[in-house]
Amino acid sequence: MAKTPPKSRAQQSAKLRSPDLGAADMGGESPQKATPVPAETDISFTYADPQAAGGETHQVAGGDIPTLTTQQGIPVADDQNSLKQGARGPTLLEDFHFREKMFHFDHERIPERVVHARGYGAHGYFELTDSLSDVTRADVFQRVGERTPAFVRFSTVAGSKGSVDLARDVRGFAVKLYTQEGNWDLVGNNIPVFFIQDAIKFPDLIHAAKPEPDRAFPQAQTAHDNFWDFVSLTPEAFHMIMWTMSDRALPRSFRTMEGFGVHTFRLVDAKGKSTFVKFHWKPKQGLQSVVWNEAVKINGADPDFHRRDLWDAINAGDFPEWDLGVQLFDDAFADSFDFDVLDATKLIPEELVPIRVVGRLVLDRVVDNFFAETEQVAFCTQNVPPGIDFSNDPLLQGRNFSYLDTQIKRLGGPNFTHIPINAPKCPMHHFQQDGHMAMHNPKGRVNYEPNSWGATQGGPREDPARGFISFAEEADGPKQRVRSETFADHYSQARQFFVSQVQIEQKHISDALVFELSKVERPDIRSRTVSHLLHIDPGLAATVADGLGISLPDGAVAARQPITDLPASDPLSIVKNGPDSFKGRKLGILLSDGADAAIFKALVAAVEADEAVYEVIAPKIAGVTLSDGTTVAAKHKIDGGPSVLFDAVAIVVAKEGAALLALDAPTKDFVADAFAHCKFIGFTAEARSIFAKAGMTDDLDEACLLLEDEEDAVMFLAACRQLRHWARELEVDLDAR
Numbered sequence: 230m231a232k233t234p235p236k237s238r239a240q241q242s243a244k245l246r247s248p249d250l251g252a253a254d255m256g257g258e259s260p261q262k263a264t265p266v267p268a269e270t271d272i273s274f275t276y277a278d279p280q281a282a283g284g285e286t287h288q289v290a291g292g293d294i295p296t297l298t299t300q301q302g303i304p305v306a307d308d309q310n311s312l313k314q315g316a317r318g319p320t321l322l323e324d325f326h327f328r329e330k331m332f333h334f335d336h337e338r339i340p341e342r343v344v345h346a347r348g349y350g351a352h353g354y355f356e357l358t359d360s361l362s363d364v365t366r367a368d369v370f371q372r373v374g375e376r377t378p379a380f381v382r383f384s385t386v387a388g389s390k391g392s393v394d395l396a397r398d399v400r401g402f403a404v405k406l407y408t409q410e411g412n413w414d415l416v417g418n419n420i421p422v423f424f425i426q427d428a429i430k431f432p433d434l435i436h437a438a439k440p441e442p443d444r445a446f447p448q449a450q451t452a453h454d455n456f457w458d459f460v461s462l463t464p465e466a467f468h469m470i471m472w473t474m475s476d477r478a479l480p481r482s483f484r485t486m487e488g489f490g491v492h493t494f495r496l497v498d499a500k501g502k503s504t505f506v507k508f509h510w511k512p513k514q515g516l517q518s519v520v521w522n523e524a525v526k527i528n529g530a531d532p533d534f535h536r537r538d539l540w541d542a543i544n545a546g547d548f549p550e551w552d553l554g555v556q557l558f559d560d561a562f563a564d565s566f567d568f569d570v571l572d573a574t575k576l577i578p579e580e581l582v583p584i585r586v587v588g589r590l591v592l593d594r595v596v597d598n599f600f601a602e603t604e605q606v607a608f609c610t611q612n613v614p615p616g617i618d619f620s621n622d623p624l625l626q627g628r629n630f631s632y633l634d635t636q637i638k639r640l641g642g643p644n645f646t647h648i649p650i651n652a653p654k655c656p657m658h659h660f661q662q663d664g665h666m667a668m669h670n671p672k673g674r675v676n677y678e679p680n681s682w683g684a685t686q687g688g689p690r691e692d693p694a695r696g697f698i699s700f701a702e703e704a705d706g707p708k709q710r711v712r713s714e715t716f717a718d719h720y721s722q723a724r725q726f727f728v729s730q731v732q733i734e735q736k737h738i739s740d741a742l743v744f745e746l747s748k749v750e751r752p753d754i755r756s757r758t759v760s761h762l763l764h765i766d767p768g769l770a771a772t773v774a775d776g777l778g779i780s781l782p783d784g785a786v787a788a789r790q791p792i793t794d795l796p797a798s799d800p801l802s803i804v805k806n807g808p809d810s811f812k813g814r815k816l817g818i819l820l821s822d823g824a825d826a827a828i829f830k831a832l833v834a835a836v837e838a839d840e841a842v843y844e845v846i847a848p849k850i851a852g853v854t855l856s857d858g859t860t861v862a863a864k865h866k867i868d869g870g871p872s873v874l875f876d877a878v879a880i881v882v883a884k885e886g887a888a889l890l891a892l893d894a895p896t897k898d899f900v901a902d903a904f905a906h907c908k909f910i911g912f913t914a915e916a917r918s919i920f921a922k923a924g925m926t927d928d929l930d931e932a933c934l935l936l937e938d939e940e941d942a943v944m945f946l947a948a949c950r951q952l953r954h955w956a957r958e959l960e961v962d963l964d965a966r
């Protein structure tokens with residue numbers, strides 16, 4: 230090949246010259262205009278002809294800065310240019326650095342989880358506060374005050390990895406406890422029951438819930454024909470449907486939702502005696518959800534709303550915390566209970582078996598790397614240490630196969646337990662070996678047992694005294710594919726859930742059903758769904774039928790009659806279990822230039838006193854200058870900080886600023902949405918011009934509080950503890966009728 234004349238190389242390389250490598254290399258601004266790149270972002274770079282380019286070679290690696298290397302550890306001299314035959318020639322296959330970098334990039338993705346693909350995790354610990362040594366030998370439940378490391382991953386179920394956080398969906402609540410006798414994975418949800426009773430139906434359920442296979446939409450929604458077709462043909466789903474149509478499916482934060490182990494498990498003591506158990510995680514932050522219209526808008530404004538919330542709270546030192554509660558019961562209770570404790574579509578009301586709080590879970594550390602930890606964490610329901618055991622719940626039995634199986638597909642082989650996030654933190658010794666990516670390989674000659682190599686060379690041995698022993702349950706009966714008769718009552722607990730809700734929660738359930746069924750194209754599916762609601766609550770069925778504009782169908786054929794009127798149970802309501810303070814919540818403060826500094830500062834002080842947080846929204850991101858000349862930086866420009874991102878809002882504006890903001894569509898939405906979502910609104914008198922332009926002047930109610938002085942600011946924050954002024958929505962609704 231002809232050599233490129235030196236002059237021409239110099240010309241080519243001159244094109245790359247600039248005092249700022251980044252700008253030149255990225256085809257950016259001219260050298261004169263380029264913004265200098267800070268030294269710490271500088272990079273190692275060699276021009277094609279250093280001489281012609283003025284002899285410059287930017288070489289800053291050294292000192293404390295590590296030298297870039299390949300995966301093989303070979304130091305890299307130039308990471309900006311591939312190896313070419315001449316400055317304008319073809320890239321050479323010989324460029325092992327390029328090939329390795331590209332090969333690795335091409336293989337960065339692993340399959341997303343077939344369900345619960347979108348999730349967010351954090352580290353923490355479980356601390357035992359009440360020993361369960363009376364009922365179990367599980368090491369994690371023996372010593373009060375002892376802390377066990379934990380990793381928790383929250384998730385949505387139906388959406389893919391890149392979907393939104395505020396989909397109407399169940400939330401996963403998967404807890405891995407690294408106990409001294411092996412990992413215990415309690416893979417739960419934020420809803421205590423499930424859609425189906427037998428694991429063999431799980432692929433059908435998930436196929437029906439996920440995007441329809443021909444069109445690949447809708448994403449992260451159950452509002453479509455396939456889902457409602459399946460559930461309306463599967464009456465056992467209706468208890469769970471009540472939960473998913475309630476605000477439980479729209480949590481305000483991962484921090485404000487409960488977690489449930491769902492199934493009945495067993496605790497087993499040293500003598501082999503078993504006690505049934507249901508596990509509950511109760512958030513110390515209180516329960517809280519958002520409303521549907523708000524959720525839809527949050528998804529646009531901040532699709533990462535939940536993960537950002539968890540990240541921010543933990544980094545701010547506001548560590549979320551849950552109590553671990555257990556419901557313990559014996560065979561006698563199980564036999565006398567109206568429902569089958571092996572049926573995962575049923576819960577045990579807390580009034581029948583009270584919750585005993587035995588510990589607390591605290592999340593106090595975000596991950597260092599999302600992929601390494603949150604993505605690669607592998608939960609398996611079958612991971613139970615000695616002293617915890619399964620029941621015969623057919624859903625749980627099926628899960629015990631599925632989780633291990635799915636991790637092999639997802640993480641590429643049987644050695645996923647070698648990945649740090651999955652590895653136990655207690656000693657482990659076994660003879661399993663080899664396979665893809667094996668990190669921990671046995672040393673020495675012996676990889677089998679029994680063997681006769683003696684105590685020092687022979688490796689680990691089983692220990693009947695310490696080891697896991699399955700509960701010796703007697704089982705007999707013909708081999709058959711049947712569903713137990715004791716699983717047949719599909720509606721009584723669905724009704725109990727509905728009557729346990731306060732009025733606004735019931736309204737949200739009927740609104741959600743009308744919304745979802747309105748997205749269903751086939752009238753027969755809509756009608757069949759309503760035929761089940763008739764068994765749950767005739768009033769609910771009538772409201773939904775009316776909302777859909779259809780006449781009431783006949784009731785579905787119930788697998789078992791009668792449907793029982795169970796008493797209302799307060800723990801089932803979110804509103805009845807809200808927080809009693811504004812702690813951990815977020816106030817949005819909309820400011821304009823000249824806004825009253827005293828009121829702003831009083832609001833900030835009140836927020837801090839309540840251990841809450843605030844964010845400033847302003848016409849410009851640089852912020853505002855208050856009445857006393859203080860400048861305040863903004864977190865959001867008004868179009869990027871809609872009121873849906875906050876638990877309550879305050880509009881602290883001066884006359885001139887208010888007049889300008891009143892002309893601005895995002896500002897009008899800001900106040901109108903806060904009002905429509907029943908939020909508490911604090912405002913200085915000048916904000917009235919904004920309300921007027923938003924058409925709200927006549928609607929302002931007792932949850933819209935005028936801020937005239939510092940004392941008002943304190944009172945406003947105190948009012949915000951109620952979180953929402955639900956009466957507003959009910960009044961609007963009644964007016965509409």
Ligand code: HDD
Pocket residue numbers: 342343344345348382383384400401402403416417418422423427428429431490491492573606607608624627628631632633635636
């Ligand atoms: Fe499941 C993931 C919770 C029923 C099969 N499930 C998964 C996750 C949670 C749950 C929280 C995400 C774990 C993580 O963050 O990595 N699943 C539940 C609950 C159920 C339930 C509470 C009912 C009580 N699941 C269920 C059944 C089956 C599965 C009946 C199959 C027979 N689930 C899976 C799975 C997943 C999964 C396919 C996908 C990714 C994974 O396991 O790790 O194996």
